[in-house]
Amino acid sequence: MSNPTKPIIAFDTETYYDKDYSVKTMGPSRYCRDSRFECYMVSVYDGESAWSGHPKDLNWGALSGAVWLSHNQTFDQTVYEEMVKRGQVPAIQRAGWKDTSHLSAYLCNRRSLKEACEFLLGVKLTKDVRDQAKGKRWGDFTSEDREAMLNYARSDAVHCYTLWAKYGHLWPEKEQRLSEMTIEQGMRGVQIDTELLKEYIVISTQMLQKTEDLLPWVKEGRPPTSPKAMAEYCRAADIPCFPIKSHFDDGEARYAEWEQAYGKKHPWISNLSSWRSINKFLDSLQTIAERVRDDGILPFGTKYAGAHTLRWAGDAGINFQNFRKVPLFRDQQGLLISDAALLKEISNSKSLPGFVTASLDIRKLLIPRPGMRMVVSDLSQIEPRCLAKIVGDDLMLANMAAGYSPYEAAARARGEWTSPEPLKSGDKELYALKKAQILALGYGAGPDKFELMAKELAGLDLSAQDPEFIQTISETGEPCIGSDGKPILISGKGSTAKRIVKEWRDANPGVTSLWKQLDAALKNSAGGTFEMELPSGRSMRYGQVRNECRMVRNEETGALERRWVKTADIGGRRYKLYGGALVENLIQAVARDVFCEALLRIEKIPGVHILWTVHDEVVAEIENGVDPEEIDRAMSETPPWFAGCPVSAETQVVSHYTK
DNA sequence: CGGGATCGCGCC
C-alpha cells in the first residue's frame, strides 16, 4: 500500500448522459469536452463519513494531500480536470490516485464496481438509480430522485473505499505503477496526422460506397452484410450457401475455397468481404476524427489487466492493439484489392505497382509530437523463450543465450543445423518448419490445426502426403515405436503433419509432461480452486473447478458421445480447460510479466514517454538527445526472478507507427 | 428500443 500516513479518499462523479451522448461511445475525453457535459454530483468517503452533493458545495480543501481512489479513474479524473479547466472547482494537490477497477481486475478478473463488489465484498449492487438518471440533468430530478441519487453516489464511494481498504495491500507496488502508467499514457494521448486522416476518410468513404453499390440486395433496402439476404441470393443463383467460418477449424480455408469457386460469376461474393474490411477501417478513422483534439492529440484508453493473463486489452471505441498492419489498396476501378496474387505482388515490390491507385495505412496516422522521435521496440519470440525456461530445456536456452533465435536454437539443439551460416538464409525450408513447430506446437495443437498454422505462420504447405512416411517416419529412417512396442505407421491425408507433430512431441518431453502435469493438477483441484504460481511471484487462479460430462457430436460418425471435460471459472465465466490451454495461459502470463519489467525500466529513462503497448511491443516517443539504444537495452534485460531466460528485443526509430 | 447471441475482422 502507498504511504499509510496519508489520508485516503474515495472520489466518484455523476454526470449527465443520454442515448446520443455517452462515455461509452465517445470516450471520456471527448465526452467531457462536449457542450452537453454536466457533472451534477460528486461523492467522497474518507473511511468515516460519506458526503455527496453538487461539486460547487464540496469542501475541496479537505481532499488536499490525500490519495484519491476511483473506480474507473480515467473517467473521474477527466471529469475532475474538465471542471477545473472550466473554473467550476479548484485544483487540488493529491498524494496519488488509484483505480480500484484495476485493483479488482488484477485480483479477480472483474472490472465493474458491481462485479467487484459482488465477488470481493459479497455485496449485491443495483444500478437502477443510475439507469434512471439517463437523459436527466440535475434540474430535471424530483426531490425524491435527488435523494435516491445522493444515496446511490455515497454508497459507490463507500464501496470503492472498502475495496481498497480490504484488498489494496494485495496489489504489488509494481502493478500499481503499471496501472498508473496505463492511465497516464491514454490521457496523454498520441499525435495524429490530421491532414492524412481527412484524406483517408474521403478515399475510404468513396471505396465503401462503390463497394456497397455492387451488393445487389442493398438496392432492395437490405443491410449490406445481411446473412439472410446473402443466403437468399445463394439460393437464387443455385450455388451452395457460404460456409460459416467459425464453425470449422479450417473455416477460413473453406470460405476461401467457396469464394474461389463462385466469386468469378458472382462478384458480390468478394465485394462482401471488401465491404466489411473497408467499413471497419472507415469506422476506426471516424472514431479517431471524432475524438482528436484541436491540438491534434488523440486521447485513448487501454485496459490494464484486460485479460485474465493480465495482459492489456483494447478499450472504449478505438483499440490500439489491433490496428491492421497491411494497408488497404485501391485499384483502378476504385475498389479494394483483395486478390491474393495481386497483394503478394504489391508486398514483393519496392514501390507501389501502377495498378494501385491509393494505399491507406492506418498506422501512418499515428506520429510523434513535434520535436520528438517515435520508437517501436518489441520482445523477440518472447513466448517460446519463456516456455523453454519454464520446462528447463537447457540446450535451447544455451543456444538462445548464444544469440540464436528459438527457431534456429531448436534446429541446432537437435543437430539439424550445424553450419556457421544462419539457418534463416542457409536452409529456408528447415527454418520455416522450425518456426511453425515453435509457434504452433507448444500449446497442444494437433496435426490438423498444425497444418493450418504452418501455412499461416510460416507459409508451409504440408497437405501433400509422402508415401515414404508409411515406412520411414523418423528423421533417421527408423520407424517410431509406440507405447505398445509396435512401429507406428502413418499414411494418408495429413500424414506429413502427423509425423511432424509426433516428432516434435517426442523431442520435447519437457513440454508434453508439463501439459500432463497441469492437466492432472487441474483435475485434482475439482471442487476447489486451481492455482498456478508464476516465476514473478504472482498467481493465476481458476475457481470452482469441475469435471463435467458433456455430450459431444463425433465429427466422423455424427453420433453423440459422452465426454468428460474439465471446466473452471475465470472472471465469472465458465471455460473448458486442459493441459495445453493451461500451459498457454501460463506462458502468456509469464511473458507479460517479463514485458512489465521492461516497461518499468523504460519508464525511468529520462526523456522517454511510453505512448502505448501491444502485448510484447512498446511504442514510445523520445525527446532530443535520448539514445533509442537505451530502450533496446531496457527491453533485453532478463528479470532477476527469471535468471537464465535469454531475452532479446528489436528496436527501431520510425517516422510513424509501423511494424 | 435495448440486451444477448452470433459472426466476421483486426491484432499478439
Place this chain on the structure above:
DNA sequence: AAAGGGCGCGATCCCG
C-alpha cells in the same frame, strides 16, 4: 483421448 490461447468492436438478428 484429444484439444493452441488471449482480446474488442461493428453488423445483424432475435426477443422481450
